[in-house]
Amino acid sequence: MEIAEGTLLLIGAIFALLVTGLPLAFITGLVALIFAFGWFGPMSLPLVTSRVYGFITEYSLVAVPMFVFMASLLDRSGIARDLFNAMRVFAGRLPGGVAVQTVVVAFFLAALSGIIGGEIVLLGILALPQMLRLGYDKHLSIGVVCAGGSLGTMMPPSIVLIIYGLIASVSIADLFTAAITPAILLMVSYIGYVLVRCLRNPEMGPPMSDEDREDGFSNRGQALKAIVVPGLIAGMVLGSIYGGVASVTEAASMGVFGVLLAMLLRGEFTLPTIHKSLDQTMTTCGMIIWIGIGAAALVGVYNLMGGNDFISDMILGLDVEPLVIMLVMMLILLVLGMFLDWIGVAMLTLPIFVPIVTELGYSPIWFGILFAVNMQVSFLSPPFGPAAFYLKGVAPAGISLKDIFVSLLPFVAIQLCVLTALLLWPNLAMWPL
Numbered sequence: 290m291e292i293a294e295g296t297l298l299l300i301g302a303i304f305a306l307l308v309t310g311l312p313l314a315f316i317t318g319l320v321a322l323i324f325a326f327g328w329f330g331p332m333s334l335p336l337v338t339s340r341v342y343g344f345i346t347e348y349s350l351v352a353v354p355m356f357v358f359m360a361s362l363l364d365r366s367g368i369a370r371d372l373f374n375a376m377r378v379f380a381g382r383l384p385g386g387v388a389v390q391t392v393v394v395a396f397f398l399a400a401l402s403g404i405i406g407g408e409i410v411l412l413g414i415l416a417l418p419q420m421l422r423l424g425y426d427k428h429l430s431i432g433v434v435c436a437g438g439s440l441g442t443m444m445p446p447s448i449v450l451i452i453y454g455l456i457a458s459v460s461i462a463d464l465f466t467a468a469i470t471p472a473i474l475l476m477v478s479y480i481g482y483v484l485v486r487c488l489r490n491p492e493m494g495p496p497m498s499d500e501d502r503e504d505g506f507s508n509r510g511q512a513l514k515a516i517v518v519p520g521l522i523a524g525m526v527l528g529s530i531y532g533g534v535a536s537v538t539e540a541a542s543m544g545v546f547g548v549l550l551a552m553l554l555r556g557e558f559t560l561p562t563i564h565k566s567l568d569q570t571m572t573t574c575g576m577i578i579w580i581g582i583g584a585a586a587l588v589g590v591y592n593l594m595g596g597n598d599f600i601s602d603m604i605l606g607l608d609v610e611p612l613v614i615m616l617v618m619m620l621i622l623l624v625l626g627m628f629l630d631w632i633g634v635a636m637l638t639l640p641i642f643v644p645i646v647t648e649l650g651y652s653p654i655w656f657g658i659l660f661a662v663n664m665q666v667s668f669l670s671p672p673f674g675p676a677a678f679y680l681k682g683v684a685p686a687g688i689s690l691k692d693i694f695v696s697l698l699p700f701v702a703i704q705l706c707v708l709t710a711l712l713l714w715p716n717l718a719m720w721p722l
Contacts, residue, residue, distance in 0.1 A: 292596060295328070299320060302320050303316060303317070306319070307628070307629075313584075313633045314579035314584075315583065317580070317637075321583065321590045324587075324590050325590045336589065340586050340590075341582050344582060347455050348538065351541075352446070352451055352541040353451060353577060356544065357574055359401065360401070361566035362548045362549065365562050365565060365566055366548070366552050366557050368552075369394075372519050373394050374515065375515035384491040384493075384494045384496055385486070388429060389480050391420070391437055394416070395408060395476075396437070396440055396473075397523065399441040400523040401526075408440075409435055409438030409439070409679040410679055412437060413682075417431065417680075426494065427696070428692070428696040431697070432700045435668075436479050436669065436697070437476075437479060438676060439676055440665075444469070445468055446544075447661060449635075449661050450464045453635060453639065453660055454657070456635060456640060457643045457656075461537045464658070465530060465531070466722060467722060468718070469721070471662065471707065475662075475665070475704065482699065522547040522551065526540045526541070526544040577632055580630060581636055588640045597640065597644070601645050604618075604645055611651070615712060619659065622667075623667070625638065625667075626670060654719065655718055658718040659711055662704060662707060662711060666704045669701050670701060674694065676697070677690055678690075681693060
């Protein structure tokens, strides 16, 4: 069998098994074993195990459970809730003020943890009912919660960027540095969209009364105190990385320590809270690792079959401008992101795409930022956008999945506009490096 036929058969096997409902980790692992034995014979098992061993022994992976644990602790402490209530004091009487406040809080939470699901659930519990109670447009409120919660793919310490750096063998600190401007650009774009809609039609986001605005904090001094703690934690994590004081893994551990200390000082440190946070961390990291193991085995076998050279020669052999090749890769990522988990997309495509990007003369750091924006789009894109399902689990009665997906379409368009801008003007991301 030629490699072209093998490639079509491999892709067909993956999508055929996806229809059965099997987890992606089992599908990729099973396909890897079948092709290893079928292509190389029964003595090929060490080819698979060596790839798996190389993946699970990466030191950078240690940062993932640390950041997941930090996010789990934040979800169960009152730190995030107080941050949201504090921002309410500063929202003022501006039309759409609570929606703007929600985006800003989401940005802060992204800087604290880099985990998306937890942010959307938290904002769905804190922000969505309040916006609906104040008379905000349902679709605008839903879109703000999901789009703001998805900022975790971009804003350091993003788990997406950590996994990208591990696969692409590039500096995670450089990825974090390059991601800040695009993350701010996305946040500002969301805020701009909200303000334009609400200023043109104030009924979409009615201003808050003084009673609503100061609920929970009697003055701005108390509100500022509630902002200081998460600000210090985020500053400790990111400052230690950018200052060269700690690696990403060490900074993640410092972040966990900071959250635990804050919980202790606030009287929220309890064994049940720690137990539930550890349980959620184990579940989330187990999913990440198992998908990574299956995809690492599959990509390793495919590369040994000659697949990476085949795909590289096919793409580089196109008689088109390099930018068109980049557009093709972006389209592939967007389509795969509609059906696969971001970890699976990363593990399956990046080992092939990153060498092509480098050969075209582009920076793999810049491509990492494009990949992260792509994955942010995938979190909102139907039919399997995870953000919609996270929110559906905590949304008030009467909000359907159709309502959520319809609400997300304007924000998907904003993300695609930012992706296009980063593609055309790489210095939007690369200027700090």
